[in-house]
Amino acid sequence: MAEQNIPYKIYLTEEEMPKAWYNLRSDMKNKPAPLLNPGTGKPLTAEELSPIFCDELVAQELDETTPFIEIPEEIRNFYKMYRPSPLVRAYCLEQKLDTPAKIYYKFEGNNTSGSHKLNSAIAQAYYAKKQGLKGVTTETGAGQWGTALSMACSYFGLDCKVYMVKVSYEQKPFRREVMRTYGASVVPSPSETTEVGKKILAEHPGTTGSLGCAISEAVEVATKNPGYRYVLGSVLNQVLLHQSVIGLETKAALDKYGIKPDIIIGCAGGGSNLGGLIAPFMGEKLRGEADYRIIAVEPASCPSFTRGTFAYDFCDTGMICPLAKMYTLGSSFIPSANHAGGLRFHGMSSTLSQLYHDGYMEAISVEQTSVFEAAEMFARVEGILPAPESSHAIRAAVNEALKCKETGEEKTIVFGLTGTGYFDLVAYQKFNDGEMTDTIPTDEEIAASIAKLPKVPEA
Ligand SMILES: *Cc1c(COP(=O)(O)O)cnc(C)c1O
DSSP, X not given: OOGGGSOSEEOOOTTTSOSEEEOGGGGOSSOOOOOBOTTTOSBOOHHHHTTTSOHHHHHHHHXXXXXXXXXXXXXXXXXXXXXXXXXXXXXXXXXXXXXXXEEEEEEOOOSTXXXXXXXXXXXXXXXXXXXXXXXXXXXXXSSHHHHHHHHHHHHHTOEEEEEEEHHHHHHOHHHHHHHHHTTOEEEEESOTTSHHHHHHHHHSTTOXXXXXXXXXXXXHHHHHSTTEEEOOSSSSHHHHHHHHHHHHHHHHHHHHTTXXXXXXXXXXXXXXXXXXXXXXXXXXXXXXXXXXXXXXXXXXTSOHHHHOEEXXXXXXXXXXXXXXXXXXXXXXXXXXXXXXXSOOOSSOOHHHHHHHHTTSOEEEEEOHHHHHHHHHHHHHHHOOOBOHHHHHHHHHHHHHHHHHHHHTOOOEEEEEEOBBOTTOHHHHHHHHTTOOOOOOOOHHHHHHHHTTOOOOOOO
16 A cells, blocks of 8 residues: 555545444453442342333443444434544644654544544434433533533433533533533532532532542432433443444554554543453454454543552442452542643453453553643644643654654554544643642552542452
Protein backbone atom coordinates (compact mmCIF):
# COMPACT_ATOMS: atom_id res chain seq x y z
CA MET A 1 0.00 0.00 0.00
CA ALA A 2 1.56 3.25 -1.08
CA GLU A 3 1.90 5.53 1.90
CA GLN A 4 0.50 8.61 0.18
CA ASN A 5 -2.76 6.75 -0.48
CA ILE A 6 -3.75 6.88 3.16
CA PRO A 7 -5.97 9.93 3.67
CA TYR A 8 -5.82 12.24 6.64
CA LYS A 9 -9.18 10.93 7.73
CA ILE A 10 -10.50 7.44 7.16
CA TYR A 11 -14.28 7.36 7.29
CA LEU A 12 -16.65 4.43 6.93
CA THR A 13 -19.84 4.64 4.93
CA GLU A 14 -23.14 4.18 6.80
CA GLU A 15 -23.30 0.69 5.30
CA GLU A 16 -19.87 -0.15 6.74
CA MET A 17 -20.81 0.91 10.29
CA PRO A 18 -21.11 -1.90 12.85
CA LYS A 19 -24.56 -3.49 13.20
CA ALA A 20 -23.69 -5.40 16.36
CA TRP A 21 -21.61 -4.69 19.45
CA TYR A 22 -18.82 -7.12 20.26
CA ASN A 23 -18.82 -8.74 23.69
CA LEU A 24 -15.15 -9.17 24.55
CA ARG A 25 -15.95 -11.42 27.52
CA SER A 26 -17.11 -14.14 25.13
CA ASP A 27 -13.48 -14.72 24.09
CA MET A 28 -11.96 -14.54 27.57
CA LYS A 29 -10.93 -17.85 29.13
CA ASN A 30 -10.71 -16.25 32.56
CA LYS A 31 -13.99 -14.37 32.74
CA PRO A 32 -14.16 -11.19 34.80
CA ALA A 33 -15.28 -12.01 38.34
CA PRO A 34 -19.02 -11.51 38.94
CA LEU A 35 -20.49 -8.56 40.82
CA LEU A 36 -21.22 -9.59 44.42
CA ASN A 37 -24.04 -8.66 46.73
CA PRO A 38 -22.25 -6.80 49.56
CA GLY A 39 -24.71 -8.26 52.09
CA THR A 40 -24.39 -11.95 51.24
CA GLY A 41 -21.04 -12.06 49.40
CA LYS A 42 -22.80 -14.08 46.64
CA PRO A 43 -22.86 -13.23 42.92
CA LEU A 44 -25.71 -10.88 42.11
CA THR A 45 -28.63 -12.37 40.25
CA ALA A 46 -30.69 -10.68 37.57
CA GLU A 47 -33.54 -10.27 40.12
CA GLU A 48 -31.25 -8.47 42.54
CA LEU A 49 -29.92 -6.18 39.82
CA SER A 50 -33.29 -5.30 38.30
CA PRO A 51 -34.26 -2.65 40.91
CA ILE A 52 -31.04 -0.81 39.99
CA PHE A 53 -30.65 -1.30 36.22
CA CYS A 54 -33.09 -1.78 33.30
CA ASP A 55 -33.82 -5.40 32.48
CA GLU A 56 -32.12 -5.46 29.08
CA LEU A 57 -28.99 -3.87 30.54
CA VAL A 58 -28.96 -6.44 33.36
CA ALA A 59 -29.02 -9.16 30.71
CA GLN A 60 -26.11 -7.52 28.88
CA GLU A 61 -24.22 -7.07 32.14
CA LEU A 62 -24.45 -10.77 32.94
CA ASP A 63 -23.96 -12.13 29.40
CA GLU A 64 -20.43 -13.47 29.06
CA THR A 65 -21.01 -15.87 26.18
CA THR A 66 -22.79 -14.12 23.29
CA PRO A 67 -20.05 -12.73 21.00
CA PHE A 68 -22.19 -10.23 19.07
CA ILE A 69 -25.26 -8.37 20.30
CA GLU A 70 -27.32 -6.56 17.69
CA ILE A 71 -27.45 -2.77 17.92
CA PRO A 72 -31.17 -1.89 17.77
CA GLU A 73 -32.11 0.15 14.72
CA GLU A 74 -33.18 3.20 16.80
CA ILE A 75 -29.71 3.33 18.34
CA ARG A 76 -28.02 2.83 14.97
CA ASN A 77 -30.05 5.75 13.61
CA PHE A 78 -28.93 7.97 16.48
CA TYR A 79 -25.33 6.84 15.93
CA LYS A 80 -25.64 7.95 12.31
CA MET A 81 -26.13 11.56 13.44
CA TYR A 82 -22.56 11.74 14.80
CA ARG A 83 -20.86 8.53 13.66
CA PRO A 84 -18.84 7.03 12.16
CA SER A 85 -16.17 8.97 13.98
CA PRO A 86 -13.06 9.64 11.92
CA LEU A 87 -9.86 7.66 12.24
CA VAL A 88 -7.25 10.36 11.67
CA ARG A 89 -3.71 9.86 10.44
CA ALA A 90 -1.67 12.28 12.55
CA TYR A 91 0.64 13.33 9.71
CA CYS A 92 1.28 16.73 11.32
CA LEU A 93 2.13 15.24 14.72
CA GLU A 94 4.47 12.71 13.07
CA GLN A 95 6.22 15.54 11.26
CA LYS A 96 6.51 17.61 14.43
CA LEU A 97 8.04 14.63 16.29
CA ASP A 98 10.20 13.74 13.29
CA THR A 99 9.37 10.09 13.92
CA PRO A 100 9.23 7.16 11.52
CA ALA A 101 6.21 5.91 13.53
CA LYS A 102 2.80 6.08 11.90
CA ILE A 103 0.26 7.54 14.28
CA TYR A 104 -3.52 7.28 14.04
CA TYR A 105 -6.18 8.49 16.43
CA LYS A 106 -9.85 7.66 16.65
CA PHE A 107 -11.61 10.95 17.43
CA GLU A 108 -14.76 10.64 19.55
CA GLY A 109 -15.23 14.34 20.31
CA ASN A 110 -17.44 15.25 17.35
CA ASN A 111 -20.72 15.57 19.21
CA THR A 112 -22.13 18.19 21.58
CA SER A 113 -21.30 16.18 24.71
CA GLY A 114 -17.75 16.18 23.40
CA SER A 115 -16.80 12.59 24.18
CA HIS A 116 -17.31 8.90 23.50
CA LYS A 117 -19.79 8.65 26.40
CA LEU A 118 -22.75 9.31 24.10
CA ASN A 119 -22.22 5.83 22.57
CA SER A 120 -23.39 4.18 25.77
CA ALA A 121 -25.73 6.94 26.97
CA ILE A 122 -27.99 6.52 23.96
CA ALA A 123 -28.08 2.75 24.42
CA GLN A 124 -28.92 2.99 28.11
CA ALA A 125 -31.62 5.63 27.52
CA TYR A 126 -33.11 3.49 24.73
CA TYR A 127 -33.48 0.41 26.94
CA ALA A 128 -34.95 2.50 29.79
CA LYS A 129 -37.53 3.97 27.42
CA LYS A 130 -38.31 0.56 25.94
CA GLN A 131 -39.04 -0.72 29.45
CA GLY A 132 -41.50 2.15 29.98
CA LEU A 133 -39.53 3.86 32.75
CA LYS A 134 -40.03 7.53 33.71
CA GLY A 135 -36.41 8.43 34.07
CA VAL A 136 -32.87 7.66 35.10
CA THR A 137 -30.40 8.91 37.69
CA THR A 138 -26.66 9.07 37.40
CA GLU A 139 -23.45 10.61 38.64
CA THR A 140 -21.05 12.68 36.63
CA GLY A 141 -17.48 13.68 37.36
CA ALA A 142 -16.05 16.15 34.91
CA GLY A 143 -19.51 16.35 33.34
CA GLN A 144 -19.11 14.53 30.03
CA TRP A 145 -21.23 11.57 31.06
CA GLY A 146 -23.99 13.76 32.48
CA THR A 147 -24.00 15.81 29.29
CA ALA A 148 -24.13 12.72 27.10
CA LEU A 149 -26.92 11.21 29.18
CA SER A 150 -28.98 14.41 29.17
CA MET A 151 -28.73 14.48 25.36
CA ALA A 152 -29.80 10.83 25.15
CA CYS A 153 -32.68 11.30 27.61
CA SER A 154 -34.04 14.34 25.80
CA TYR A 155 -33.96 12.35 22.54
CA PHE A 156 -36.15 9.63 24.05
CA GLY A 157 -38.21 11.90 26.37
CA LEU A 158 -36.90 10.54 29.68
CA ASP A 159 -36.39 12.45 32.93
CA CYS A 160 -32.70 12.74 33.89
CA LYS A 161 -31.32 13.47 37.39
CA VAL A 162 -27.58 14.05 37.54
CA TYR A 163 -25.42 14.06 40.70
CA MET A 164 -22.32 16.02 39.78
CA VAL A 165 -19.06 15.82 41.78
CA LYS A 166 -19.02 19.12 43.69
CA VAL A 167 -15.56 20.26 42.57
CA SER A 168 -16.61 19.88 38.94
CA TYR A 169 -20.00 21.48 39.55
CA GLU A 170 -18.16 24.55 40.79
CA GLN A 171 -15.29 24.50 38.26
CA LYS A 172 -17.43 23.67 35.23
CA PRO A 173 -20.63 25.72 35.34
CA PHE A 174 -20.90 25.60 31.56
CA ARG A 175 -21.27 21.83 31.45
CA ARG A 176 -24.02 22.10 34.03
CA GLU A 177 -25.85 24.55 31.78
CA VAL A 178 -25.54 22.27 28.76
CA MET A 179 -27.17 19.50 30.81
CA ARG A 180 -29.95 21.80 31.97
CA THR A 181 -30.51 22.95 28.39
CA TYR A 182 -31.14 19.32 27.47
CA GLY A 183 -33.64 19.15 30.35
CA ALA A 184 -31.66 17.39 33.09
CA SER A 185 -31.66 18.42 36.76
CA VAL A 186 -28.16 18.74 38.21
CA VAL A 187 -27.29 18.48 41.94
CA PRO A 188 -23.78 19.01 43.38
CA SER A 189 -22.60 15.91 45.26
CA PRO A 190 -22.40 15.22 48.15
CA SER A 191 -25.78 16.82 48.77
CA GLU A 192 -28.44 17.02 51.45
CA THR A 193 -30.97 15.38 49.10
CA THR A 194 -29.98 11.80 50.02
CA GLU A 195 -29.29 9.85 53.21
CA VAL A 196 -25.84 8.81 52.00
CA GLY A 197 -25.01 12.39 50.98
CA LYS A 198 -25.96 13.69 54.45
CA LYS A 199 -23.81 11.01 56.06
CA ILE A 200 -20.76 11.83 53.93
CA LEU A 201 -21.18 15.57 54.57
CA ALA A 202 -21.39 14.94 58.31
CA GLU A 203 -18.20 12.86 58.24
CA HIS A 204 -16.24 15.04 55.80
CA PRO A 205 -17.56 18.61 55.93
CA GLY A 206 -16.11 20.66 53.08
CA THR A 207 -15.34 17.62 50.91
CA THR A 208 -15.00 18.37 47.19
CA GLY A 209 -16.79 15.10 46.46
CA SER A 210 -15.83 12.09 44.40
CA LEU A 211 -17.35 9.96 41.68
CA GLY A 212 -17.86 7.13 44.17
CA CYS A 213 -19.84 9.43 46.43
CA ALA A 214 -22.01 10.76 43.58
CA ILE A 215 -22.72 7.16 42.52
CA SER A 216 -24.02 6.36 46.02
CA GLU A 217 -26.42 9.30 45.85
CA ALA A 218 -27.70 8.49 42.36
CA VAL A 219 -28.28 4.83 43.22
CA GLU A 220 -30.19 5.79 46.37
CA VAL A 221 -32.50 8.10 44.42
CA ALA A 222 -33.09 5.49 41.68
CA THR A 223 -33.98 2.71 44.10
CA LYS A 224 -36.28 4.95 46.21
CA ASN A 225 -38.28 6.40 43.28
CA PRO A 226 -40.63 4.10 41.36
CA GLY A 227 -40.12 4.20 37.58
CA TYR A 228 -36.46 5.20 37.89
CA ARG A 229 -33.29 3.24 37.31
CA TYR A 230 -29.66 4.08 37.73
CA VAL A 231 -27.27 4.31 34.79
CA LEU A 232 -23.50 4.38 34.88
CA GLY A 233 -21.18 5.84 32.26
CA SER A 234 -18.17 3.57 32.65
CA VAL A 235 -16.71 0.55 34.51
CA LEU A 236 -19.62 -1.86 33.86
CA ASN A 237 -19.51 -4.67 31.29
CA GLN A 238 -22.57 -3.26 29.49
CA VAL A 239 -20.78 0.07 28.97
CA LEU A 240 -17.70 -1.61 27.53
CA LEU A 241 -20.05 -3.56 25.26
CA HIS A 242 -21.64 -0.37 23.87
CA GLN A 243 -18.24 1.29 23.50
CA SER A 244 -17.03 -1.60 21.33
CA VAL A 245 -18.47 0.46 18.48
CA ILE A 246 -15.26 2.56 18.74
CA GLY A 247 -12.97 -0.42 18.24
CA LEU A 248 -15.13 -2.06 15.58
CA GLU A 249 -15.11 1.13 13.50
CA THR A 250 -11.38 1.56 14.07
CA LYS A 251 -10.66 -1.98 12.94
CA ALA A 252 -12.92 -1.68 9.88
CA ALA A 253 -11.19 1.58 8.88
CA LEU A 254 -7.70 0.10 9.31
CA ASP A 255 -8.68 -3.06 7.44
CA LYS A 256 -9.88 -0.92 4.54
CA TYR A 257 -6.27 0.15 3.98
CA GLY A 258 -4.60 -3.06 5.10
CA ILE A 259 -3.08 -1.37 8.16
CA LYS A 260 -2.11 -3.51 11.15
CA PRO A 261 -1.38 -1.59 14.34
CA ASP A 262 1.55 -2.54 16.57
CA ILE A 263 0.54 -0.51 19.60
CA ILE A 264 -2.94 0.49 20.77
CA ILE A 265 -3.19 3.13 23.48
CA GLY A 266 -6.08 4.51 25.49
CA CYS A 267 -6.57 6.54 28.63
CA ALA A 268 -8.16 4.66 31.50
CA GLY A 269 -10.59 6.12 34.00
CA GLY A 270 -13.17 3.41 34.56
CA GLY A 271 -12.00 1.68 31.39
CA SER A 272 -14.89 2.14 28.97
CA ASN A 273 -13.20 3.92 26.05
CA LEU A 274 -10.14 1.72 26.34
CA GLY A 275 -12.25 -1.43 26.63
CA GLY A 276 -14.25 -0.34 23.60
CA LEU A 277 -11.28 0.69 21.48
CA ILE A 278 -9.30 -2.48 22.09
CA ALA A 279 -12.25 -4.92 22.03
CA PRO A 280 -11.88 -6.44 18.54
CA PHE A 281 -8.07 -6.32 18.71
CA MET A 282 -8.01 -7.95 22.12
CA GLY A 283 -10.46 -10.54 20.77
CA GLU A 284 -7.93 -11.47 18.08
CA LYS A 285 -5.21 -11.59 20.69
CA LEU A 286 -7.27 -13.85 22.97
CA ARG A 287 -8.09 -16.17 20.06
CA GLY A 288 -4.40 -16.28 19.10
CA GLU A 289 -5.03 -14.70 15.68
CA ALA A 290 -2.89 -11.59 16.10
CA ASP A 291 -0.73 -9.81 18.64
CA TYR A 292 -0.75 -6.19 19.70
CA ARG A 293 0.83 -4.16 22.49
CA ILE A 294 -2.05 -2.62 24.38
CA ILE A 295 -1.34 0.20 26.82
CA ALA A 296 -3.66 1.74 29.41
CA VAL A 297 -2.66 5.23 30.53
CA GLU A 298 -3.76 6.60 33.88
CA PRO A 299 -3.00 9.66 36.00
CA ALA A 300 -0.14 9.37 38.49
CA SER A 301 -2.50 10.97 41.01
CA CYS A 302 -5.12 8.20 40.61
CA PRO A 303 -3.11 5.11 39.62
CA SER A 304 -5.53 2.18 40.02
CA PHE A 305 -3.83 -0.23 37.58
CA THR A 306 -0.24 0.59 38.39
CA ARG A 307 -0.45 0.95 42.18
CA GLY A 308 -3.82 -0.52 43.09
CA THR A 309 -4.73 -3.96 44.44
CA PHE A 310 -6.69 -6.61 42.47
CA ALA A 311 -9.52 -7.29 44.89
CA TYR A 312 -13.25 -7.00 45.48
CA ASP A 313 -14.23 -3.46 46.35
CA PHE A 314 -17.21 -1.17 46.38
CA CYS A 315 -17.75 0.93 43.26
CA ASP A 316 -18.90 3.83 45.44
CA THR A 317 -17.72 5.69 48.52
CA GLY A 318 -21.04 5.18 50.30
CA MET A 319 -20.55 1.39 50.11
CA ILE A 320 -24.08 0.64 48.95
CA CYS A 321 -23.27 -0.55 45.41
CA PRO A 322 -22.35 -4.09 44.42
CA LEU A 323 -18.80 -5.29 44.93
CA ALA A 324 -16.66 -5.60 41.81
CA LYS A 325 -13.35 -7.41 41.54
CA MET A 326 -10.97 -4.91 40.04
CA TYR A 327 -7.73 -3.02 40.39
CA THR A 328 -8.64 -0.50 43.05
CA LEU A 329 -7.11 2.16 45.26
CA GLY A 330 -9.91 1.60 47.77
CA SER A 331 -13.35 3.18 47.57
CA SER A 332 -12.36 5.83 50.14
CA PHE A 333 -9.51 7.06 47.91
CA ILE A 334 -10.00 10.64 46.69
CA PRO A 335 -7.40 12.12 44.33
CA SER A 336 -5.63 15.28 45.45
CA ALA A 337 -7.68 18.45 44.94
CA ASN A 338 -5.14 19.93 42.50
CA HIS A 339 -5.72 17.02 40.11
CA ALA A 340 -7.33 18.49 36.99
CA GLY A 341 -6.88 15.76 34.42
CA GLY A 342 -10.04 13.71 34.99
CA LEU A 343 -9.90 9.89 35.24
CA ARG A 344 -10.66 10.23 38.97
CA PHE A 345 -12.36 6.90 39.65
CA HIS A 346 -10.73 4.71 42.35
CA GLY A 347 -11.32 1.42 40.52
CA MET A 348 -11.25 -0.06 37.01
CA SER A 349 -13.49 -2.19 34.80
CA SER A 350 -13.50 -5.85 35.94
CA THR A 351 -13.00 -6.98 32.36
CA LEU A 352 -9.89 -4.86 31.86
CA SER A 353 -8.66 -5.72 35.36
CA GLN A 354 -8.81 -9.43 34.56
CA LEU A 355 -7.05 -8.93 31.21
CA TYR A 356 -4.34 -6.84 32.87
CA HIS A 357 -3.98 -9.42 35.64
CA ASP A 358 -3.58 -12.14 32.99
CA GLY A 359 -0.85 -10.19 31.19
CA TYR A 360 -2.78 -9.25 28.02
CA MET A 361 -2.17 -5.54 28.43
CA GLU A 362 0.21 -3.03 29.97
CA ALA A 363 -0.46 0.03 32.08
CA ILE A 364 1.51 3.19 32.77
CA SER A 365 0.83 6.29 34.80
CA VAL A 366 1.73 9.83 33.79
CA GLU A 367 1.86 13.16 35.66
CA GLN A 368 -0.58 15.86 34.72
CA THR A 369 1.93 18.55 33.75
CA SER A 370 3.45 16.17 31.18
CA VAL A 371 -0.09 15.35 30.01
CA PHE A 372 -0.87 19.02 29.40
CA GLU A 373 2.47 19.51 27.62
CA ALA A 374 1.44 16.75 25.22
CA ALA A 375 -2.05 18.28 24.91
CA GLU A 376 -0.59 21.65 23.99
CA MET A 377 1.73 20.17 21.36
CA PHE A 378 -1.12 18.13 19.90
CA ALA A 379 -3.49 21.10 19.76
CA ARG A 380 -0.90 23.23 17.99
CA VAL A 381 -0.12 20.72 15.25
CA GLU A 382 -3.33 18.69 14.83
CA GLY A 383 -5.76 21.52 15.51
CA ILE A 384 -8.05 19.72 17.96
CA LEU A 385 -8.17 20.96 21.58
CA PRO A 386 -8.02 17.62 23.39
CA ALA A 387 -9.77 16.71 26.65
CA PRO A 388 -7.29 16.31 29.53
CA GLU A 389 -8.37 12.66 29.82
CA SER A 390 -7.62 11.98 26.17
CA SER A 391 -4.30 13.75 26.56
CA HIS A 392 -3.05 10.92 28.76
CA ALA A 393 -3.22 8.75 25.64
CA ILE A 394 -1.56 11.48 23.57
CA ARG A 395 1.30 11.60 26.09
CA ALA A 396 1.87 7.86 25.82
CA ALA A 397 1.56 7.84 22.01
CA VAL A 398 4.09 10.67 21.76
CA ASN A 399 6.46 8.77 24.07
CA GLU A 400 6.18 5.64 21.91
CA ALA A 401 6.70 7.66 18.72
CA LEU A 402 9.81 9.26 20.22
CA LYS A 403 11.16 5.79 21.07
CA CYS A 404 10.68 4.89 17.39
CA LYS A 405 12.69 7.96 16.46
CA GLU A 406 15.58 6.61 18.53
CA THR A 407 15.39 3.07 17.21
CA GLY A 408 14.30 3.91 13.67
CA GLU A 409 11.37 1.50 13.93
CA GLU A 410 8.32 2.31 11.78
CA LYS A 411 5.70 1.21 14.27
CA THR A 412 2.02 1.87 13.73
CA ILE A 413 0.45 3.45 16.80
CA VAL A 414 -3.30 3.87 17.26
CA PHE A 415 -4.69 5.85 20.17
CA GLY A 416 -8.12 6.89 21.34
CA LEU A 417 -8.77 10.63 21.31
CA THR A 418 -11.84 10.40 23.48
CA GLY A 419 -12.97 14.01 23.50
CA THR A 420 -12.49 17.74 23.35
CA GLY A 421 -11.35 20.06 26.12
CA TYR A 422 -13.57 23.14 25.67
CA PHE A 423 -15.01 22.69 29.16
CA ASP A 424 -11.62 22.07 30.76
CA LEU A 425 -10.29 25.57 30.32
CA VAL A 426 -9.82 26.13 34.04
CA ALA A 427 -7.26 23.33 33.91
CA TYR A 428 -5.70 24.73 30.73
CA GLN A 429 -5.56 28.15 32.38
CA LYS A 430 -3.60 26.68 35.33
CA PHE A 431 -1.23 25.06 32.86
CA ASN A 432 -0.83 28.21 30.76
CA ASP A 433 -0.17 30.29 33.88
CA GLY A 434 2.51 27.84 35.01
CA GLU A 435 0.51 27.02 38.12
CA MET A 436 -0.18 23.35 37.48
CA THR A 437 1.48 20.99 39.93
CA ASP A 438 1.75 17.22 40.24
CA THR A 439 0.67 15.39 43.35
CA ILE A 440 1.39 11.70 43.60
CA PRO A 441 -0.19 9.81 46.49
CA THR A 442 2.26 8.28 48.95
CA ASP A 443 2.39 4.53 49.57
CA GLU A 444 0.97 5.23 53.03
CA GLU A 445 -2.04 7.08 51.60
CA ILE A 446 -2.82 4.23 49.23
CA ALA A 447 -2.24 1.63 51.95
CA ALA A 448 -4.68 3.49 54.23
CA SER A 449 -7.56 3.25 51.75
CA ILE A 450 -6.60 -0.31 50.74
CA ALA A 451 -6.79 -1.28 54.42
CA LYS A 452 -10.51 -0.44 54.27
CA LEU A 453 -11.28 -2.91 51.45
CA PRO A 454 -14.30 -5.05 52.30
CA LYS A 455 -13.63 -8.60 53.52
CA VAL A 456 -14.93 -11.04 50.95
CA PRO A 457 -14.70 -14.84 51.22
CA GLU A 458 -12.41 -16.24 48.47
CA ALA A 459 -14.56 -17.90 45.81
C1 LIG B 1 -15.11 9.88 30.82
C2 LIG B 1 -14.02 10.14 29.92
C3 LIG B 1 -12.88 9.33 29.90
C4 LIG B 1 -12.63 8.21 30.86
O1 LIG B 1 -13.59 7.25 31.00
P1 LIG B 1 -13.37 5.76 30.55
O2 LIG B 1 -14.57 5.05 31.02
O3 LIG B 1 -12.12 5.27 31.20
O4 LIG B 1 -13.27 5.79 29.08
C5 LIG B 1 -11.91 9.60 28.96
N1 LIG B 1 -12.02 10.63 28.11
C6 LIG B 1 -13.09 11.43 28.10
C7 LIG B 1 -13.14 12.57 27.13
C8 LIG B 1 -14.13 11.21 28.99
O5 LIG B 1 -15.19 12.00 28.98
